[in-house]
Amino acid sequence: MLTLFIKALLIVFILVTLIWGLSVIIKNVSIVDLFWGMGFVIVNAFYFCNSGDFFPRKILLLVLVTLWGLRLFIYLSWRNIGKGEDFRYQEFRRKYGAERYWWFSYFQVFLLQGVFIMFVSLPLLGAHSQTGSDGLNWMDYLGIVVFIIGFAFEAGGDYQLARFKHNPNNKDKVLNTGFWKYTRHPNYFGDSAVWWSFGIFSIAAGSYWTVIGSLFMTLLIIKVSGVALLEKSLNVTRPQYRDYIQKTNSFFPWFPKK
Numbered sequence: 001m002l003t004l005f006i007k008a009l010l011i012v013f014i015l016v017t018l019i020w021g022l023s024v025i026i027k028n029v030s031i032v033d034l035f036w037g038m039g040f041v042i043v044n045a046f047y048f049c050n051s052g053d054f055f056p057r058k059i060l061l062l063v064l065v066t067l068w069g070l071r072l073f074i075y076l077s078w079r080n081i082g083k084g085e086d087f088r089y090q091e092f093r094r095k096y097g098a099e100r101y102w103w104f105s106y107f108q109v110f111l112l113q114g115v116f117i118m119f120v121s122l123p124l125l126g127a128h129s130q131t132g133s134d135g136l137n138w139m140d141y142l143g144i145v146v147f148i149i150g151f152a153f154e155a156g157g158d159y160q161l162a163r164f165k166h167n168p169n170n171k172d173k174v175l176n177t178g179f180w181k182y183t184r185h186p187n188y189f190g191d192s193a194v195w196w197s198f199g200i201f202s203i204a205a206g207s208y209w210t211v212i213g214s215l216f217m218t219l220l221i222i223k224v225s226g227v228a229l230l231e232k233s234l235n236v237t238r239p240q241y242r243d244y245i246q247k248t249n250s251f252f253p254w255f256p257k258k
Contacts, residue, residue, distance in 0.1 A: 001129045004050060008043050008125075009118050015039070016114040020106045029089040029105050030080055032113055037072030039117040040065060040124070047128040057131045057140055061201055064147055065124065068194055071151075075158055120217045123198040126207025139204035143197045150193025153179055153253070157186030174240045182253035184244065185227050189251055192218045227251060 016035070023029050044065040048058055080086070085093075092108070093101045160178040164170050179186035199214030221227060227250060247256045 001125060004047060004129060005118070005125055007050070008046050008121075009114075011046060012039060012043060012114045012117055013111075015042070016110040017106075020110040023105065023110075024102045028085045029092075029109055030084075030086040032109055033080060033086070034073060034076050036113065036117070037069035037076070039069075039114070040121055041069035041073075043117060043121045044069075044124045044128075047124055051128040052132075055131050055134055056136055057201060057205060058128050060136075060140070060144075061124065061127055061198070065198070068151065068154075071155055075155075079162070116216075116220065120195065120213045120220075122210040122213030123195070123202035123207075124213075126202035126210030127198070127205045130202075130205040130207040137204055139200055143200035143204060146193055146200060147197035150190045150195075150197060152190065153183075153186045154188075154190025154194060157190060161187070172240075174244045176244055176248065176256075179253075180248075181256060182249065184248050184250050185230070186253065188221045188227055189253060192221050192251075222251060 016032075016039075019031060019035055023031050044062060048054070048062045051058070089105070089109070092105070096104050157179045160180060161175060164173075164175045183189050195214045195217040199211040202208075202210045247258075
């Protein structure tokens with residue numbers, strides 16, 4: 001398992017280095033966001049191809065991770081390409097200075113994302129390396145159900161938000177229908193659920209400790225780059241959001257409060 005992990009780590013290191021070089025040429029760090037989903041697809045495919053026989057659980061995981069990663073890549077490409085560098089990276093450029101951010105970004109953004117990808121992908125390593133038979137058990141089917149729920153919330157939430165933003169009449173308004181009626185962040189909840197489904201597949205294969213990757217992904221979403229960051233921004237830019245907070249759960253879906 002360790003050898004497999006180290007080889008995948010080297011592949012990710014090479015890829016993030018190449019993407020960083022491209023970002024320096026085009027002066028746009030935002031391209032790293034497009035690699036996030038595809039990074040997991042590549043790592044998972046490597047585990048699949050180099051961990052022995054192609055058992056049903058491993059094939060299932062290959063399909064599900066590829067579906068999740070490709071959807072995210074296509075969505076982010078559609079949303080971000082042609083829009084310039086994300087405001088977060090622009091702020092970093094101003095903070096650290098454009099004359100040194102070109103190399104600073106390699107460590108702060110690209111290498112860091114590579115490390116995160118490897119850590120979060122631990123359930124995939126566990127599921128592929130520990131699966132040694134053709135059989136699926138009840139936990140595999142539980143994993144499928146959790147994946148479907150998570151993927152529906154993530155993809156459905158992104159689609160509803162994109163349609164909402166596309167309508168100019170919704171400028172400065174708050175989306176509170178569809179999936180957004182039950183949680184203020186259905187896409188983030190869905191993303192977390194998807195990764196817990198991968199953790200369930202890992203447990204089904206007999207690898208328990210690797211579930212820390214699913215936990216780490218959830219902590220990233222809630223405390224670092226997802227919910228906390230967006231809530232802080234929306235509270236300032238959209239006054240109606242404060243009323244939305246009073247009625248709607250932040251993360252886990254539930255019926256709105258009266």
